[in-house]
């Protein structure tokens with residue numbers, strides 16, 4: 252099938268690469284010329300494991316193209332997939348301005364048979380609104396499909412090729428069946444719903460996962476108060492199939508480009524529809540609180556931070572990505588510097604992006620060794636493999652004081668105990684002070 256995709260962010264690019272991989276002819280369109288120039292050279296603008304190989308392979312096979320030209324991408328496309336950003340607006344609602352512009356862009360190039368697929372995360376009712384907008388413009392009925400995306404950054408390709416489910420929301424049977432056919436080579440379970448239910452499935456899923464994280468973070472705080480171990484508790488809970496083992500990792504709160512904005516957008520949708528949804532308000536409040544627990548522990552341990560060198564290991568909002576959007580490292584760096592600490596951070600891939608957001612208020616190291624050299628304490632912010640596989644004893648030997656605040660519970664108790672003299676402050680379990 253001939254497919255055009257608007258947007259070459261995480262979603263547009265991963266979708267484009269995977270759809271070309273399963274035999275479709277895909278043209279990705281972006282308004283960002285710089286991204287397209289890079290992509291045409293086979294260089295991905297994002298760090299995503301497995302993406303580069305599929306990108307170059309499918310480009311070389313002539314199945315995947317990149318352009319800034321609307322006629323080139325849109326004129327002959329049977330299916331147009333919209334994967335532009337829907338960031339958080341000032342009032343918490345999703346900002347649909349990119350989507351509206353993209354829809355106007357599409358309007359000039361479609362015919363009666365073109366199927367328009369909205370993959371961006373959009374509030375309930377948006378597909379109907381976009382359908383009307385396009386129809387007002389082009390003057391004939393259009394076929395719309397809501398097809399929300401569930402990939403995670405860092406495992407986008409695997410999540411797309413081996414998805415748990417594909418949601419197809421449409422009031423048009425023919426369009427739904429064509430999109431089902433488009434995905435058939437993936438051999439993934441398809442659930443067909445109304446467009447409104449499909450839109451809701453996306454927000455309900457993200458908000459549920461965010462709530463699960465806030466729940467385990469609250470349990471972690473309680474574990475600390477009563478002397479239990481949240482990792483044991485999560486393991487014990489997770490074995491119950493009704494609960495599940497995933498998303499029970501206590502830490503320093505959820506970040507990223509989606510959970511924070513999507514929970515707020517769902518709360519906004521609830522509000523405008525007269526539903527209070529106090530649970531979501533608590534999910535957000537707990538997450539805000541959780542982002543401060545690590546710094547609170549540092550302050551409790553040191554009193555003031557003037558003259559203290561603090562090493563931060565990890566900046567990205569999670570491992571295997573260079574994305575810094577809503578990363579917990581941002582408020583943590585701000586708080587540490589506010590209290591007078593000299594902060595030296597290390598991240599394997601997110602440093603350039605971090606510099607754009609955090610700026611020069613902290614220093615950036617080129618290695619873990621450089622970051623921890625003569626540090627008064629280390630803060631573990633992102634659980635990169637490189638961080639988890641540190642030789643802890645060796646690291647402690649390079650520091651001024653052997654003190655670790657671990658926001659991601661990276662090290663087993665035996666590893667820490669084997670280090671000799673150490674102060675280790677994890678999340679949701681007793682501190683180890685030897």
Ligand SMILES: NC(=O)C1=CN([C@@H]2O[C@H](COP(=O)(O)OP(=O)(O)OC[C@H]3O[C@@H](n4cnc5c(N)ncnc54)[C@H](O)[C@@H]3O)[C@@H](O)[C@H]2O)C=CC1
Nearest residue numbers: 258259260261262280281282283335336337353371372400
């Ligand atoms: N990042 C993620 O892991 C996931 C994101 N989503 C949702 O998917 C959507 C896209 O997310 P990302 O890929 O992260 O966004 P992004 O912000 O990284 O990329 C969006 C791209 O769209 C381009 N764009 C904007 N207007 C355009 C237009 N008129 N024509 C062509 N291109 C245009 C931008 O230049 C940009 O390159 C959002 O609604 C997001 O909530 C859903 C699942 C996962």
Ligand SMILES: O=C(O)[C@H]1O[C@H](OP(=O)(O)OP(=O)(O)OC[C@H]2O[C@@H](n3ccc(=O)[nH]c3=O)[C@H](O)[C@@H]2O)[C@H](O)[C@@H](O)[C@@H]1O
Nearest residue numbers: 400401402403404498499500502504505506507509568569
């Ligand atoms: O809509 C989206 O954009 C995507 O949002 C999340 O994916 P992503 O943000 O890439 O990353 P996650 O792995 O879900 O992690 C989100 C945040 O939660 C945190 N987290 C995750 C799991 C956990 O157990 N504990 C925890 O603190 C992570 O550190 C990270 O900050 C969802 O997992 C995807 O299904 C969804 O498609």
